[in-house]
Amino acid sequence: xxDNKDVTITVNGGGSGAGLSQVAEGTVQIGNSDVxxxxxxxxxxxxxxxxxxxHQVAVVSIAxxxxxxxxxxxxxxxxxxxxxxxxxxxxxxxGGKDQKIVLVNxxxxxxxxxxxxxxxxxxxxxxxxxxxxxxASGTVRKLVSETPGAIGYxxxxxxxxxxxxxxxxxxxxxxxxVADGKYPVWAYEHMYTKGEPQGAVKAFLDYMLSDExxxxxxxxxxxxxxxxxxIKRDVEGNVSNK
Numbered sequence: 113x114x115d116n117k118d119v120t121i122t123v124n125g126g127g128s129g130a131g132l133s134q135v136a137e138g139t140v141q142i143g144n145s146d147v148x149x150x151x152x153x154x155x156x157x158x159x160x161x162x163x164x165x166x167h168q169v170a171v172v173s174i175a176x177x178x179x180x181x182x183x184x185x186x187x188x189x190x191x192x193x194x195x196x197x198x199x200x201x202x203x204x205x206x207g208g209k210d211q212k213i214v215l216v217n218x219x220x221x222x223x224x225x226x227x228x229x230x231x232x233x234x235x236x237x238x239x240x241x242x243x244x245x246x247x248a249s250g251t252v253r254k255l256v257s258e259t260p261g262a263i264g265y266x267x268x269x270x271x272x273x274x275x276x277x278x279x280x281x282x283x284x285x286x287x288x289x290v291a292d293g294k295y296p297v298w299a300y301e302h303m304y305t306k307g308e309p310q311g312a313v314k315a316f317l318d319y320m321l322s323d324e325x326x327x328x329x330x331x332x333x334x335x336x337x338x339x340x341x342x343i344k345r346d347v348e349g350n351v352s353n354k
Contacts, residue, residue: 119312128152128223135304136160141313143304146172146223148347164304169320171336173298174228175271175285176278177256178263183208186279195263196237203261215243216255216264222247227299228265269334287336293343
């Protein structure tokens, strides 16, 4: 906007579902999403997905995170599934302290939750009695850091020393491991348009994919430039070399 005085960009939150629904309905020009439109807009809304054009502008990776005092820094896929479906309720059962596990989950509408369930768990998590549901990533981090026994999940951009980022099957959640396919819990950051973009909308999307944004802002914010990925993934979750 600083360089384009005749353009106004308004950004609203609300989750991937809101972004996709609103762009499909024509109430916004760009709908941002952590998931493919075909995954989110199904059944009665499937036709809406067909009208949308996908622009992949970055990659987000998600890590399971725990309170620093639980005594665990690595979990297997099976252990995560057991925790997020309520089969394991004490950290001692996965090599940690004798302490109750407190789940901090995201709401069902969350693209972050969908990505974590699909690629970390391979199944749906449960909204268990006693668990906490929170949509704001900053609040998730604060809750996990301050709640004894807490576990949740966050994009790599939100990791800091206040929480314990957990390895997945022994692999550390970091950009280089995502880029070469070692760490599987990631998704594209999509910017959808209804039909091919024109004018200022196209110019803005071109700007998002420019070196100016990709090589500095995307990286500085803790995301991964799409050009750094050595692999690609389709809507079915199939991974192949670029």
